[in-house]
Amino acid sequence: MNHLPQTIQVQINGQVKTLMVRQAELFLDTLRNAGLTGAKPGCKNGDCGSCTILVDHIPIQACQLFSMEVMDKNIMTIEGLIDQTVQKAFEEKWALQCGYCTPGYILNAYALLQHHPNADEETMKQWLDSNICRCTGYQEIIDAVTLLIDRNEYHEHHS
Amino acid sequence: MISFDLQYFQPNTIEDAINIYEQFISENKKPIYASGGTEIISRARRNEVQPDAIIDLKNIPGFHKCEHKAGKLQIGSAVTLNHAATHSNFPLLKTVIQSIATQTARNKITIGGNLASSLPYREAVLPLLLTDSTIVLATPKGAITKNIHDVFPFNEHLKELELMMEVHLDSKLIKHPHFWIKKTKQSQINYPIVSVAAMHIDNEIRIATSGLTANPLRMKQLEKDILQAVEIEDCLDQIESYLPSPIIDDMIAQSDYRLFLFKQIIKDIAINWKGAS
Ligand SMILES: Cc1cc2nc3c(=O)[nH]c(=O)nc-3n(C[C@H](O)[C@H](O)[C@H](O)COP(=O)(O)OP(=O)(O)OC[C@H]3O[C@@H](n4cnc5c(N)ncnc54)[C@H](O)[C@@H]3O)c2cc1C
Ligand code: FES
Ligand code: FES
Numbered sequence: 001m002n003h004l005p006q007t008i009q010v011q012i013n014g015q016v017k018t019l020m021v022r023q024a025e026l027f028l029d030t031l032r033n034a035g036l037t038g039a040k041p042g043c044k045n046g047d048c049g050s051c052t053i054l055v056d057h058i059p060i061q062a063c064q065l066f067s068m069e070v071m072d073k074n075i076m077t078i079e080g081l082i083d084q085t086v087q088k089a090f091e092e093k094w095a096l097q098c099g100y101c102t103p104g105y106i107l108n109a110y111a112l113l114q115h116h117p118n119a120d121e122e123t124m125k126q127w128l129d130s131n132i133c134r135c136t137g138y139q140e141i142i143d144a145v146t147l148l149i150d151r152n153e154y155h156e157h158h159s
Numbered sequence: 160m161i162s163f164d165l166q167y168f169q170p171n172t173i174e175d176a177i178n179i180y181e182q183f184i185s186e187n188k189k190p191i192y193a194s195g196g197t198e199i200i201s202r203a204r205r206n207e208v209q210p211d212a213i214i215d216l217k218n219i220p221g222f223h224k225c226e227h228k229a230g231k232l233q234i235g236s237a238v239t240l241n242h243a244a245t246h247s248n249f250p251l252l253k254t255v256i257q258s259i260a261t262q263t264a265r266n267k268i269t270i271g272g273n274l275a276s277s278l279p280y281r282e283a284v285l286p287l288l289l290t291d292s293t294i295v296l297a298t299p300k301g302a303i304t305k306n307i308h309d310v311f312p313f314n315e316h317l318k319e320l321e322l323m324m325e326v327h328l329d330s331k332l333i334k335h336p337h338f339w340i341k342k343t344k345q346s347q348i349n350y351p352i353v354s355v356a357a358m359h360i361d362n363e364i365r366i367a368t369s370g371l372t373a374n375p376l377r378m379k380q381l382e383k384d385i386l387q388a389v390e391i392e393d394c395l396d397q398i399e400s401y402l403p404s405p406i407i408d409d410m411i412a413q414s415d416y417r418l419f420l421f422k423q424i425i426k427d428i429a430i431n432w433k434g435a436s
């Protein structure tokens with residue numbers, strides 16, 4: 001048994017990648033070292049959501065994930081979200097200022113809409129409460145996601 | 160970043176998990192079992208724990224089950240909090256879980272991790288204490304089943320090598336009336352100053368609490384007192400003497416305030432439910 005770096009195979013944004021990782025490495029660091037800097041380090045403690053990525057379509061904080069855990073998983077980072085619908089709604093509703101929290105919010109909102117295209121207010125609030133924004137007043141973010149729900153943007157994809 | 164090196168294992172069987180643990184112990188090294196791994200990551204990042212090996216239990220079949228079978232709700236220890244909330248069909252468990260951490264964090268935090276956490280809160284245990292659950296433990300000699308009251312808190316009762324496989328509880332109990340309150344200092348998403356879960360089961364009022372003392376507690380003597388008391392104030396005075404350890408006194412809340420809140424909550428429960436009991 002040894003501590004040597006391991007090779008992991010993982011699908012990131014539709015491409016299968018083979019990466020060398022330290023066994024103690026956190027996936028947030030692996031992603032950023034691989035040039036995927038959209039996942040942002042904030043608290044690194046599971047509190048702020050700025051590092052949110054999708055693992056098999058489920059939002060997960062990359063700072064709370066060992067790289068060894070993602071072997072053979074399907075990962076989406078903000079770089080892989082080609083569909084710009086959520087981004088445009090954020091723009092329309094002024095739901096960002098400095099933008100640091102935005103990739104985490106957008107992926108979380110995207111996953112919410114995939115899982116609950118008609119999310120009620122309580123469900124939406126519960127999901128969005130996972131992220132912290134130091135700039136906006138949160139209402140703009142809620143407005144952006146509400147807009148997407150009202151426009152039924154993700155209903156077709158889901159059903 | 161975790162600054163030290165370790166070895167990461169993802170065994171597919173309980174036997175392998177225990178064998179790996181045993182091997183590291185025999186080499187005078189420190190292994191640790193992980194379910195969600197989030198607490199281990201946070202503590203390792205701060206060098207509060209420095210395991211030589213992480214034994215991730217998530218790949219063991221059966222550790223993900225959450226189903227009603229043979230009259231029992233059975234939840235595997237690697238079931239995430241969100242999965243347990245959605246699939247257990249246990250209203251109180253769902254409500255309690257939805258107040259733990261955030262929606263995203265609950266996609267990773269597990270039942271096993273919450274119950275065996277080194278933090279004082281472990282709020283997911285409260286509905287399990289109220290329903291007198293049983294815990295299936297894996298030991299080097301095979302699986303054993305214990306009453307939750309005999310093995311919780313795990314940090315005091317689990318022997319080296321032992322790990323939690325499943326929790327079982329009587330399916331008939333889950334639909335009984337329940338009560339839940341969590342008092343936090345600021346935002347709703349936070350550790351509790353005090354949280355209280357209660358169930359009204361037949362003629363009993365069952366009460367469990369977190370945040371008051373170093374471990375979550377089922378308050379059996381208080382439950383009896385409430386039923387017998389003519390004046391609820393009489394049993395509130397006794398509460399402190401039923402606690403096995405001092406009330407937490409820290410920067411989040413002073414002990415007097417925690418006790419004050421707890422008494423108010425108990426009073427509300429008694430007033431609401433005594434008429435019906
Ligand atoms: C943002 C945030 C907010 C939080 N808020 C709350 C809250 O409001 N209330 C609350 O109660 N908790 C809260 N927590 C704490 C959280 O519930 C615990 O840290 C929990 O331990 C994490 O679960 P895990 O599955 O990731 O644990 P892990 O990191 O896998 O393990 C935690 C501990 O349990 C042991 N363990 C895990 N599985 C087993 C097993 N099967 N058998 C034996 N031992 C095992 C591990 O060895 C370790 O010591 C919060 C955590 C975060 C990150
Ligand atoms: S950096 Fe991961 S949750 Fe804050
Ligand atoms: S826009 Fe700056 S942190 Fe949210």
